[in-house]
Amino acid sequence: MSSMIHFVANHDDLSTDKGFQFKFYCDKCRNGHMSRFLPNKIGIAGELMRAAGSLFGGSFYDAGTAAYHVQRAIGGKAHDDALETAVQEGKTYFKQCTRCGHWVCPDVCWNHTAGLCEDCAPDEHEELAAQQRQAAREQIHTKTREHDYTQDLDFLGQAKVEQCPNCQARLQPGQKFCPECGTASATAAAAPKEKFCGDCGASVKPGQKFCAGCGAKQ
Template sequence: MSNMIQFVANHDDLSTDRGFQFKFYCDKCHNGHMSQFQPNAIGIAGELMRAAGSFFGGSFSDAGSAAYHVQRAVGGKAHDAALEKAVQEGKQYFKQCTRCGHWVCPDVCWNHQAGLCESCAPDEHEELSAQQAQATSEQIHTKTRQQDYTKDLDFLSRGGLVQCSNCQSKLSPGQKFCPQCGTPSATQAKDKFCVDCGTTLKADQRFCAECGAKQ
């Protein structure tokens, strides 16, 4: 069996008590080939009868012996012979790369011109298309990072979201008083206003520049 380990290492054993079947997978893309079903006609009846006898004719402790006979019904020399036959069948649907040793499917993962798998000898056109697509994605990412999408937003100078300190109502940027309860906004509380017309005054202003009222 050692001469076929290189092929059967990547496979599923689908054998049952009725017969043997195996599925082999491409080492690169994992596409598979299902082997033909091989009925298990040699020795299965006797093994299953012995399994039934161990289970129904003996004590509960004999259940392990029954399981052993069931396992023999799907294993042993008949199983090995079926596997060897399936391997010889499956090899027709795969190619082995002489560079890396992997078995791959010829339709997707084999470079026929180079005589190697596409992991060792990528198809030039496919590789070029893949690299172009990757470069395009990277360039789009770089250019979008360089573009300023917030230059027209004045949220920093406006101080972001403002809430009334009394009733927590949302205030629009620049609002001096809360429209719900009349409380001066937090951003305007430190400002000085004219006592007559309400114009914003500088801290050291003694007269209003709009109406002339003394402050």
């Protein structure tokens, strides 16, 4: 009776009829390694015979078809051997945590002092730095919410964003002319024009018939 193959869960099977290849990755950071490609001689031979059969027909085609079925019949054994070899090779690049069973990369996700993965035994210095940043983030959030950023807003007025009627540039509240093209804003254009006396230059209100400064008729 053939022995059972010891395999790991953290792998993807990339094998095709051309050959066998497997990708192993860290259960924590998902980085990993790919096994060397191992050609499948039966699969390659069958592909060549099928190609010859499609060109010449007859016995070549029959031979290619037969080789294809042979490859399917014994491909399982070749695949098992390749998987077993790849698993043994892949184990050398990872460490298995005896607490959670995960396979992790030794350079980033393994706590060498504790002999466990960093999910089960985080590095003290890394954890302290992470918690400090988390606490700072929470304090910034709290202090930011304590400050009143709306004290200068007019909640009773109508909120609107004014644009230049000519170039559509955004205008700040109170701007009478566009800073981009100099066109008067819609608010300024709609405002009544201020008049002045032609004799003395005094301001004249709308509807005023005589100047209050010099008496000249307006």
